[in-house]
Structures are given as C-alpha cells and as structure tokens.
Amino acid sequence: MDGKRKTPQVLIIYEALAKRKVLSSIDQKRYQRLKCGYDGELLFDTFVQAQHTSFYVLHDLQLMFNDRFCQIDSVLLANNTMYIFEVKNYAGEYYFDHDALCMGDQVEIENPINQRNGTESLVRSFLQFHGYDIVVKAYIIFINPQCTVFHTPVDKQLLFYSNLKRFLLKLATNSHITQLDTQFSELLQASHNITHSYQQIPNYQCQELQKGVTCQHCGSFSFKITYSQVQCQECQQTEVVQCTILRHIEEFCFLFPFEKLTTKTIYEWCDGRIAVKRSSRITQVFSQEK
Ligand SMILES: [Zn+2]
Numbered sequence: 001m002d003g004k005r006k007t008p009q010v011l012i013i014y015e016a017l018a019k020r021k022v023l024s025s026i027d028q029k030r031y032q033r034l035k036c037g038y039d040g041e042l043l044f045d046t047f048v049q050a051q052h053t054s055f056y057v058l059h060d061l062q063l064m065f066n067d068r069f070c071q072i073d074s075v076l077l078a079n080n081t082m083y084i085f086e087v088k089n090y091a092g093e094y095y096f097d098h099d100a101l102c103m104g105d106q107v108e109i110e111n112p113i114n115q116r117n118g119t120e121s122l123v124r125s126f127l128q129f130h131g132y133d134i135v136v137k138a139y140i141i142f143i144n145p146q147c148t149v150f151h152t153p154v155d156k157q158l159l160f161y162s163n164l165k166r167f168l169l170k171l172a173t174n175s176h177i178t179q180l181d182t183q184f185s186e187l188l189q190a191s192h193n194i195t196h197s198y199q200q201i202p203n204y205q206c207q208e209l210q211k212g213v214t215c216q217h218c219g220s221f222s223f224k225i226t227y228s229q230v231q232c233q234e235c236q237q238t239e240v241v242q243c244t245i246l247r248h249i250e251e252f253c254f255l256f257p258f259e260k261l262t263t264k265t266i267y268e269w270c271d272g273r274i275a276v277k278r279s280s281r282i283t284q285v286f287s288q289e290k
Pocket of ligand 1: 232237
C-alpha cells in the first residue's frame with residue numbers, strides 16, 4: 001500500500017479480457033471507467049512525488065469498521081494530520097445543483113461530496129475507537145485538466161488540476177512526520193482490508209476467451225519468433241521468449257487461480273504457438289506438476 005500504487009486486480013482482469021474476449025457494452029464502459037479512474041490516481045501520484053517531502057503516502061486504503069466500508073484513493077500523513085484525497089478523473093463540463101453533481105446534459109452522477117463525507121465519518125469513528133488525536137482533512141480532486149465544474153460550493157474542499165500543485169506545495173512547506181503519524185500509519189496499514197470485494201469482477205469462462213500469445217505493448221496476437229525473441233508483427237516490439245512464457249503463465253494464473261497449472265494448459269493458452277519448457281525458471285514453475 002505504501003510505495004508505488006498497485007494496479008487494481010479487477011483492472012488487470014479487464015485488461016486481459018479486453019484482449020481475449022468481446023466485452024459487452026456494459027463491461028466495456030465499466031472497463032473504461034475503471035481505467036480512467038486509475039489513470040487519474042496515477043496522475044495525482046506524480047503531483048505528490050514532485051514534492052519530494054516527508055509524508056507518509058498510502059494508496060488505495062480500504063478500511064472496514066463497524067460493518068462499514070470505505071476505499072480511499074490516497075492518504076497523506078504528516079503534522080498529526082490525515083489528509084484524505086478522493087480523485088475524480090472526469091472530463092467535460094459539470095455543475096453542482098444544490099448538493100447534486102450533474103453532467104452538462106443534466107444527468108445526475110454519483111455525488112463525490114456524499115462519498116467523501118461518508119469516508120470522513122468512518123475515519124473519525126475509527127480514530128475515536130483507537131484513541132488517536134489526529135486531525136482529518138478530506139478533499140475531492142477533479143484531476144483532469146479538461147474538466148470544468150460550475151457552481152462549485154466554496155466550502156466543500158474541492159481541488160482542481162490548476163490549483164493542485166499550489167495546494168500540495170503549501171502542504172509540503174513545514175510538513176514533518178511525527179511519532180504519532182508513524183504509529184497511525186502502521187495502524188492504518190495493519191487495518192487495510194482487501195478481503196472485502198467492493199469491485200464487481202466480470203464473469204468469464206476459459207472456453208470463451210481467445211487463446212494465443214499477445215503483445216504486452218499493443219495486445220496483438222500476431223507475432224514471429226526469431227532466435228530467443230518474440231517480435232510483435234503490429235508494433236514491432238520484441239520480448240525474450242522466456243519472459244513471454246512467464247507473462248502468459250502469470251496471466252493464466254491470475255484469470256484462473258483455481259485451475260491446475262500444467263505445461264499443457266499453458267501450451268493451449270498460447271494456442272500451441274510456443275514451446276513452453278524452455279528455461280530453469282519456467283521448469284521451476286511446473287516443478288510440482290504431476
Ligand atoms: Zn505489439
């Protein structure tokens with residue numbers, strides 16, 4: 001959770017399915033929405049990293065407390081303060097109508113203010129329960145530079161691409177990590193709850209997925225092998241054969257964690273286009289094969 005942000009499991013599954021299966025229009029939209037949200041979070045991370053300052057940074061924190069669940073895109077900890085950030089990568093024009101957030105065509109969308117308030121309330125209960133005297137400040141960030149929001153409520157702690165750098169710079173000035181921040185960071189990491197599946201995993205069966213070797217750059221199934229290299233016929237990128245095989249083993253295990261892993265299954269997963277046992281590392285993967 002600390003360090004670099006991890007790609008959400010559901011997004012990895014969608015990426016694999018998008019290559020190997022025709023997604024329904026609902027799944028296609030969901031995939032785009034998840035990807036867009038994740039790209040926004042990565043963009044926010046670049047702003048934070050640019051500060052080179054002392055914060056604890058926690059990504060994608062998931063807390064369960066008193067039968068309530070919340071997921072927080074980013075948390076910064078310093079100065080006995082927990083800064084909570086909910087990142088929205090919306091593009092286009094939006095406006096607030098009382099407490100509702102609407103798109104330009106008057107379609108009401110999920111209000112991030114309600115979402116943030118729910119998160120804040122849960123975190124305050126969590127702090128109270130554990131007896132931590134930590135200040136909580138929660139913000140919504142409209143990270144997309146192409147996003148315009150009209151009628152923004154002035155007191156709602158909203159940030160935009162244009163003022164984010166200035167905001168973080170101000171935050172970073174005089175920021176320092178206290179002993180309490182360290183203890184609280186450890187508590188948050190220990191409380192991080194990934195067993196609660198808040199993301200809906202799409203349905204898929206092995207039979208309906210296209211088998212074959214895919215390019216890691218463009219997703220193409222078209223390739224040729226030259227010596228120990230696999231070369232994509234679309235984007236011309238190359239990869240060492242062993243890496244290609246390991247990547248496909250990982251992909252298969254990720255999509256089908258309960259399937260038995262054998263050289264035959266991986267050979268078939270690659271549509272019989274690549275010889276599987278080629279290195280000690282790969283042989284090791286199959287060492288328990290019966
Ligand atoms: Zn390619």
